[in-house]
Structures are given as C-alpha cells and as structure tokens.
Amino acid sequence: MKNEKGSEEFTLSVAGIGISFLFDQSLTELEVNNINSEFITSKRAEIKLRVHHGNLPERKIEEKIFDSGSTWSLYLSQGKFILQDCSFEPDAIIEKLVVLESDFKSGEIYTKNDTSNLNFFLDSFGYPLHQVLMIILLSCGQGAMFHACGIDDRGSGYIFLGQSTHGKSTMAKLWSQNQATVLNDDRIIVREKDGVLWMYGTPWAGDFKEVSSKGLPIQKIFFLRRGKSNSVVRKESGEAVSLLLTRAFPPFWDKEGMEYTVGLCHLMAKELPGYELTFVPDKKIIDFVRAL
Secondary structure, eight states, X not given: OBOTTSXXXXXXXXXXXXXXXXXXXXXXXXXXXXXXXXXXOOSOOSEEEEEEESXXXXXXXXXXXXXXXXXXXXXEXXXXXXXXXXOSOTTOOOOEEEEEOTTSSEEEEEEXXXXXXXXXXXXXXXXXXXXXXXXXXXTTTTOEEEEEEEEEETTEEEEEEOOTTSSHHHHHHHHHTTXXXXXXXXXXXXXXXXXXXXXXXXXXXXXXXXXXXXXXXXXXXXXXXXXXXXXXXXXXXXXXXXXXXXXXXXXXXXXXXXXXXXXXXXXXXXXXXXXXXXXOSSTHHHHHHHTO
C-alpha cells in the first residue's frame, strides 16, 4: 500500500511475526501482483524495516559476532547489529546490508540494486539473509526454524524433519496428492502458543514449490530416513532432543538464543511423540503414518 509520502509499504507475516517493509521507491504494478499473497497481512508489524537502493553505507566493524565462512556474517557497529551477504574476507564483495537496532524492532536494508522489488524478502533479498533475520527474531524467545516438511492432514499436524536427500520434498509431493496441505517442504517454524506447540509454513521452499502461511498444532514428529520398507522406531526424549537440534537453525552466535532454542527442543521432545521413520517413497506411507 502507499504511505503518506507516496512510497510503498507492505507487511509480511511469517509464523505470525509481522515484518513491515517501507520502500524508498515506488513498486511497479507487475512487482506488486507478483507478491506471494499468502504472506501479506494487515496486522501490526513487530519489526519495521526501511529499504534503500543504490548505495551501501560505509562499513565499520567494531565487533565480529559470526562468520558463516561464505554467504553471510554478523557484526556490531555503533550499538547496532549488521548482517551482510558475504564473509569478513578483505576481498569480499558486499551487495546487501541489514542494519538492526539492538531491540530488533526496527532497522534499515541497503542494497546496491537500484530497482525496488518487494520479492527481495522472498527471493532476491535473498538466501540466506532473509532466513538469518528470521532466526534472529525467533531466537528472542519466539520460536525456532527447522529443516522440515510440515503437513496439515485435514487438521492433523505432522512435521517430518531431515537433512538434504532424506526425503522431505518427496514426502511433500506424496501428501499433496492425498488431500493434505503442504506448509513447506524444507523450512518450518515451531512456536509455543498458550502451552501448545504449533508449526507454521514459511516462504522458503525446497524442490516442492507449494507453500502455505498457515499454522496448526503439531501432533507427531518424524525423523526421516529412506529404506526398503516402512517402519517406525520411537525416540525417547534425550535422543529426540539431539535429533531436533541437528535439524534446527540455531543462533550459534547468541548464548541466550541458544539456551532458548535448546529449551524449545527439550519441550518438543517432552510433549510430542517422536519417531524415526524409515520409508519407501510411494503412497503407502500415507496410510502407514495415518494409522500410527
């Protein structure tokens, strides 16, 4: 929508967390029509970000916090958290910066691209900065993101966790053909709400491109592995916590955020039945899971 100065402002909601983007340029009609309407909301934004195009501010690193080694890094500058889309290597080329206030309620996005595009949050703002931003927000006591496929099976919530090649996208395809809604095949957010553990879809899909912004309570947790037959093994709390953590996106750079994420995994393992699911990639797995 247009604000009073004629610029564009949109609020996206991911897992119930509203993020408002105020652009310093007008968006074209094509760009507006291409927005994934699943995630647009009129609700109040919890964080407001102003987007600037064309130039990046001068970089002044006061404290290095985390370096992924290739795709992004995080540092402090004048009391603000700075996300950049490269490592700290001297010859690294910076294309985008996200400057966050210390309370994570507002910030600025700077991109060398001189063209406005709302889809930067879902696409060209790009992997991995949009997801790192969400991990930061979630780690402030709001939830955690997992390598997972989330399924709404006519009101029953199943979360299938796994690394690459474990079968998340295959599971999404099979369930979509059996009257179920796929929230996402690769990135699922889990939050605790009024004592109940909910899962939510995100915009960041894997090979199966259909996504949903909806959320629902989780009934069962499955840790995926491929095999020659369909079988399950119940995972008790301690082992389930370890499996959850290795499939989470934890904030390694933040001690309090890590403590919260570990605590959430303990809560999930305690409150929800967890199974290692060995499966054959055909439609028989659907009835197998439903019968558990």
